Structures are given as structure tokens and as C-alpha cells.
Amino acid sequence: MSRGIASVAVAAALLLMLGACSDQPTVATPPSPANELQLDAIGPAFAPKCAGVTVTPEQDPQQVIDQHPAATTFCFSKGLHRITSAIRPGAGATLASSEGAVLTGSIPLTTWRRDGEYWVARGALPAAYELKGQCEDNKTNPCRPGEQLFVNGKHLTRVMSRDAVKPGTFFGDYATNAIYVADDVRKLDVELSRTETAIDKSATDVTITGLTIEHFASKPQGGALQVGTGWKVSDNEVRWNHAVGIMIIQGDKAVLQRNVVADNGQLGIGQYSSAGVRITENLVTRNNTDGFWIADWESGGIKSTRSSGEVSRNDIVANRGIGMWSDIAEYDRVIKGNRIKDNAADGIRYEISYQAVIEQNTVEGNGFGTGRNSGPSLWDGGGININTSSEVRVTGNLIRGNRNGISIQSRTRGDGPRGRYVLRDIVIESNQVVMDSETASTGVVENKNSPAQDGAITFSRNTYRIGDQQAERFAYRGRTMTWTQWQAAGFDKDSVSS
Template sequence: MIDQNPAGSTFCFSKGLHRITRPIRPTEGSTLASDQGAVLSGSVTLNTWQREGQYWVVRGALPAAYKLKGKCEDERTNPCQRGEQVFVDGKHLTRVMSLAALKGGTFYGDYTANAVYVADDPGGHQVEMARTETAIEKSAAKVTVRGLTVEHFASRPQGGAVQVGTDWTVEANDVRWNHAVGIMVIEGDRAVVRRNTVADNGQLGIGQFRSAEGRIVENLITRNNTDGFWIADWESGGIKATRSSGEVSGNDIVANRGIGMWSDIAEYDRRISANRIRDNAADGIRYEISYNGVIEGNVVESNGFGTGRGSGPSLWDGGGINVNTSADVKVVGNLVRANRNGISIQSRTRGEGPRGRYVLRDVLVEGNQVVMDGATASTGVVENKDSPAPESVQFRRNSYRIGDRAAERFAYKGAPMTWQQWQAAGFDQDSRSS
């Protein structure tokens, strides 16, 4: 119905549940909205359960097996890539790799036999399975999506339940419990994503790809990566933007199982400001192989304590704010408190980008308050063996709370340093510590 109406139409969804069996494709300038609590669901109900030994099984609900992508935190026991998640009375079950691993609170999907198994008796419960991949596709420009709840879509890794295009506005929605990305801006210049709650999605809260001048503002992004994607280094957690530009400001980015805010690969003219970023499992903010960024006025607290696979406590593993092999970056006026590490500046060998070789150059760290109370927390500059020598990395007018000034809370070129040694190396000459 929606794609058969003229451009500029407004579609008001009534209160209640709307099961979406194929993606909505809005026309140019149209509005999809609800002020009555409409829920768009990508799930189907599973009703035809049969007892089979100690388990219950329903057949014929799964799609044909498809190619998998994405990296999981635990690739031996947690199959994070498949999108058909199961919910019992709204509660998300954990997928297991085999029938033998099935237990209470889990499910097993056998795609060869087209069978879904659970261990708990489904009788008297509503059992749903995410089935439709996408709720709303970016089929046209200048679309508004407002006031909807979007849940239970079987989005593929790096794919969004809500896809956002050029000049879209996505505001005041509740996007939750979708398999991969909640809201994904794809080649959507000047898109605005604001005042949404984006929670409990399987991989990532909000993504942005090849999109200039975007605004991601005043959202709550929390508890994302429920399906076990790699926490430290594979696009999981709060927000990830790639080959894009624009503003990420005024958001609460809280308790995601991954990086809070990640700019990665050829970002340019990126501003990350006035966000409250706390309790994320990996870095609070990571600015990686990108250019011309400003990280200003954020409160970054208690991040980096949940990484597992391939990670440790050193500056190589990041911290509150991590600038990795990027150029022309300002880290200014942030409160960085009680993270795994404080501010980590990294120079790695990362190859060529659209603006030349990726190098660490012209990084200014100024006017930040850095509190490092943890036993191993530090701030500093690290570089690997073959990376170009960093050019013009400056720390100035910062304030540190480190407790013991004789403790080695800083690092440069692989050497841990005390406050006095750090200053003697040329950093933070006009800064103070306590």
C-alpha cells in the first residue's frame, strides 16, 4: 500500500502490533509515524510445537541456509551471525551450536532439517521468531520515520532493521531486539537520527556508511550486541561510522558490549561532542585510520573492562579515548574517568587511504580531565615497529588524577613512565597532576 501512494504522503500507524512480512519502501518525502504506540514486528509466531524426546520442536519456519558473515566473540560456542532469533513472552533466548548444547533459556536452529528446538515447554507461552530482515528500506529521499517501535527483525550482520537514506529524519522511535544493527544510515547524506532509544540489538545500535554531514544526536544507545559479536574489533556496541562525516552529539551511549562510539576508515570532518559514554565493554571513543576529527566535551567513564578475545590491559587495547593512526585530530575538554586506560594515542602500520597513507599526525590532546584510579590505567603514545614516526602529537593543559605521582601511569614508545618522566619526554609541560 505505502509504495503505491504518491510522494509526500503521510502514513499513520494505529496502536498495536503490525507484523511486517516484507520491507516497507516509502516514497520520496513521505512520513511513517505513530502517536499511539504502534509496533512494527519482523517476527512470526511459532505454534505447531511437538514433543521430541526431552525437547520441543517446530518445523518449517526457518529460511533456507544462507552465507554467514561477521566475527563472533566466541566462534566455538556462540553462532552470532544468523538472524532468526527466538523470543518467549518477549524474552530473548540464546542460540546454541548444537542440539546437545540445548538447555533452559536457549534454542537451536537446524537449517538443514528446517527445525527449531527449545528445551523449555512452550505450552501456554507466546513464542516468536525473527523472520523478516528489514522493517524500512531506504527506497527514496526525504523520508521521516517518527514514533514507531521496531523490533524482532532478522537483520543480517551490518544490516539495519531501519535503513536510512539521503535527507531522512528518524526521530523518537524505539528500535530494539533486532538481530544486527538497529538503525543503519547507508549512503544517506544529511540524514538526522535523533531522540531515539536504540537498545538490545544483536550487533550494533546505530551505523553510518558512506554518508556525509549526518547528525546522530540526543539518542539513548544502550545494551547492544546481545548476540555475541566480537567485542573488541568487529563493529559491535553503540555507534560505528565508516567513510562518513558529521556530528555525533548529546547522546547517552551506555553499557554496550563493544565500543561506545567508533569512527573507522576514512572518516573526515567528524565531530564527537557532549556525549555521555559509560560502561561500554571496549573503548569509550575510538577514532581509527581517519582524518580531521574533533572529540570535545564528552564525559567518558568506566569503559574498556569487558573485552575478551585478543585483548589485554595495555594502551594497545585502548581506553576511554583511543586515537589510532589518524591525522588532524583534536581531543579537547573531555572528562575521562575510571576507564581501563585514559587516553591512548596509537601509531600502527595501516596502509593507504583516500587521502594518502594512514599515519598518526597532528594530534592535540588539550584541556582534558583524566582520572586514572585503576591498578593498570595509563595514558600515552604507543607505536608498532614498522609504523611511521608520529608527527606533532601534543599533550597540553590537561589535568590528571593519578594518586601516586611516582607510579608509572604514562607510556611513550613502549616505555612506562612516571609523571616526571612523561613531562621530561616533552608532554604535558603546562599540565598538572595530583
């Protein structure tokens, strides 16, 4: 089982390998977040020295916490801390490690027996429970149950019947409380994630730093680490949990900084009903390992709902879903200076929400793996997707080599807390949009009941690289257009293309 130092080294190598973008935009020059991040300050291996009450792997951390007053610092010593129920810190407490502590929600499985062509372990599953979630496979829905199985640290894929078990997969039968695998694992390290949550948002102003949090059986939309009001979460690694790695729930003014959030089953970071949150300088990568619906159900990098705050200078890379998604009544949102690269669905999606600034991001190579028969139309997004939102300014971004460039969508979406969801006051200016041979188009799409109103969208002072000037790389009012036709329709009259 790998530990924080090795994983952080891999993260740093990934950032260096991705490197800065080689092409400099003519109008806009967004920074490369990878150049700005301090790579030696990311992750648990580099957390500050911890001084406080020691918690050893042999101790129940909740018992230690309950024996001390609020605002105490608890130092988790090196080793594997098996967490059997969510830790509930008091107000102002610090949970930290400078020694490489790993909090795990898994239990070892050792009692394997032969059962025909399978190997089976019995008695480790919880009782059957209500399932939720939308999966990419919407017939057997394997993403819904929370438990994961790891063999020598390798994550096995869940299947939903014993007959479907083959090497690299497992089946959990809740009716008989049995886990089936295809290979003889008796001499291997086998772990079953079992505990749902590592740390609960039980109090305000808690600090979490220097911890590795892994193998928690969080349910869909639930976090392995749940963050509350005023929390500071920095220099942690949160990985290989079933649903959301870090979930901010009614956590006003929380700060997430310099964390590695990787390989979680549904989503890297979630934010719900939380104002003034800062998510900055994190590496969020390879999330949605358990097959949640890639295009439209909270899978991928970061998703926020009914919240506000800043998402800045993060690397949001290679997630199987949307890179950064604001959805439903977001407001006063700033998405700035991030590198958002190679995510399967949209790079940035701003949907049925209000005031936002999306600026100086590098958005590259997104939207090529959305699944479920998604195609190249602007309805499926790509680089930056603004969907039925108002007062959104998109400026100074480099948008290059995505499935689509900039997608503006107008739909019928009802009312929200700050008025009707409608496409209005959208300003797209001073961006560079590179549409190579694999990019479909940039433009506006509407459903018939909600056409975009004249003047609702302004494209201005942008620079496009489209190659063939006669190619139809733009779309409006249900038709594709050349650059000349796009300008004649009233867009980008002071912009340039090459």
C-alpha cells in the same frame, strides 16, 4: 511484550540514575548530556500527533503506500503490525505513529511437539543462507545466523548444536528446518524473528517518527531500519533486532534524534558512506546481545565508516563493544557533548581516519570487558583511543575510571582516499584524565614499522588525577613512566597532576 511507553520510562529512569558526574574538572568542564536532554521528549510515546492516511495492523502497509502519491503521511495505528517484507516508502513520505504502533519482523510459533528431551517446531526457518560476521565465540560462531527466538518477550541465546540446548537457549537446524528448545513452551508466547528489514532506504527525504521497530532478523552489518539521503528519524524505539538497529547507508544529511536504540544483536547505530549526518540526543544502550566480537568487529553502540558529520549529546551506555567508533576514512567528524559510559571496549575510538574534533564528552568506566584475552595494554584502548589518524583535536573531555585513559596508537595501515594513514597532528589539550586504581595508563604505543614521529602528538594544558606521583601511569617508546618522566619525554609540560 512491552511497549514504547514502558521502555521509554525505563530509559528516562536510567538516565536519571546515571546522573551528572560529581567531580568537576580543573581545566575542562564537559557538560553532562543527561542534564541537557529533554527526557520527556525521547521515544515513540512522545511523538507528535499524526495526521494522514491510517494504516491498521490488519493492512499490508506497502499496499496502502502504493495507493497514494509521494510525500504522503501514513499514520500507523496502535497495535502490532507484522511486517513480512521491507516497507519501501516514496520520496518525502512520512511513516509515523502517535498511538504506540509496533512494527515487528517476527512470526508466532505455536506448533510445538515433543522430540525426546526437547521441544521442537518445524517449518518456520528460511532456507540456509551464506553466513558472515565475527563472533566473540569464534569456534561455533553463533552470532552469524539472523533469526532470534523470544519466549514471553525474553530473548533466548542461540547455540549451534542440539546437544547444547538447555533452558534459556535454542538451536535452529536449517538442514531439517527445526527449532529446538529445552522447556515446554506450548502455553507461552513464542516469537521467531523472520523478516530482515522493517523499512528500506528506497527514496530520499523520508521521515520516520513515533514507531517501535523490533524483532527483525537483520543480517550482520544490516539494519532493521535502513536510512537514506535526507531522512529524519526521530522519537522512535528500535530494539531487539539481530544486527544493527538503525543503519545509515549513503544517507547524506540524514538526522537521527531522540531515539531509543537498545538491545540490538550487533550494533545500535551504523553509518556508512554518508556525509553531513547528525546523530544527536539518542539513548544507545545494551547493544550486542547476540555475541559479536566485542573488541574489533562493529559491535556496541555506534560505528561509522567513510562518513562525516556530528555525533552529539547522546547517552551511549553499557554496550558490549565500543561506545563510539569512527573507522576507515572518516573525515570532518565532530564527537561532542556525549556521555559514553560503561561500554565493554573503548569509549571513543578514532581509527585510520582524518580531521576530527572530540570535545566536551564525559567518558567513564569503559574498556573492562573486551574479551578474547584482551589485557590492560594501551593497544586495547579504554577511554579515548586515537589510532593512526591525522588532524585530530581532543579537548575539554572528562575521561575517568576507564581501563586506560587516553591511548594514542601508531600502526602500519596503508593508504586512504585522503592520503596515507599516519599518526600526525594529534592535539590532546584541556582534558581532565582521572586514572584510578583500575586504570592502567595514558600514553603512546607504536609498532616497530610505524613509530610516532617527533612532534606528531601534543599533550598540553591537561589535568591528571593519578594519586601516587611515583606510580608509572604513563607509557611511551615501549616503557612505562612516572609523571616526571612523562614530562621529561616532552609531553604535558604545561599540564598538572595530583
